[in-house]
Amino acid sequence: MRRLGIHSFVWTGGGTQAMLEEAMENSAACGYQLIEFAYLRPEKFDLDRLARKAQSLGLEIAVTMGLPLSADVSSEDADVVKAGEELLAGAVAAVRDIGGTKLGGILYSAHTKYSTMPSDRGRKNSVAAIARTAETAKKAKVDLVLEVVNRFETNLLNTTAQGLDFIKATGSDHVTLHLDTFHMNIEEANPAAAIRLAGDKIGYFHIGESNRGYLGDGVIDFDRIFDALLDIGYKRDITFESFSSAVVDESLSLACAIWRDTWTDNMPLAKHAKAFIDLKMDEAVRRRTTNARP
Structure with missing residues (x-):
């Protein structure tokens, strides 16, 4: 079943329990069926309360994160890799405890601009760490x-083809790809073709504009994106993601280079995004129906 979601950073930097609960309320009020959180540390948030809140609002929960350099599973340092695996295991447990459906993001390396090429040993360390994490996630009934x-x-997975090679190397049937139109617009020669290449290996999909702002205000060809999603029969979750320095927390602003306000009022942005995605999906369906007529 496909659900339309929204990232909590549209609403809040997420520093407190109250902020997250308000983000959930705003998401549901706009008609979203899923909310995506950054990694929720059990010592900081009441996960049971968030789970109950989500259930009362009819919201599913997804969690995404990136690893710090101190816990980079693509490192050549065994202790750093171990720290990364422990962090991932804790994240899987948090997703399970909040009643979430998936853990995504940059789980295979640090979330940073690297100054070196990835090493063969580092890639193998990452593959092995993700394979083990996948087994933990499978037991917890959390998609990875x-x-x-x-x-x-990251310096490791920049294209869909690289991602497919990586998940094949893990040997796990519980690892899929999380594609994002913002990133694909930078790295893929043909984003629609990349979607078709990935096919049923896509486990989660982010919709974001090239400038991180209002959908339709950038250069991404969403008609081709939605045509490709229909072509592969994609029925998993789609989440709107947009960042502005007016809302997003400082650490993510630094990691994602959010240096300006792409918007300042989040409610109109969220309502527009839902209407835009619904419209583009409907248009893609109509194009397919029209083209199928004799």
């Missing part, structure tokens, strides 16, 4: 989805 991002946020 690896986000393919641009060259300024």
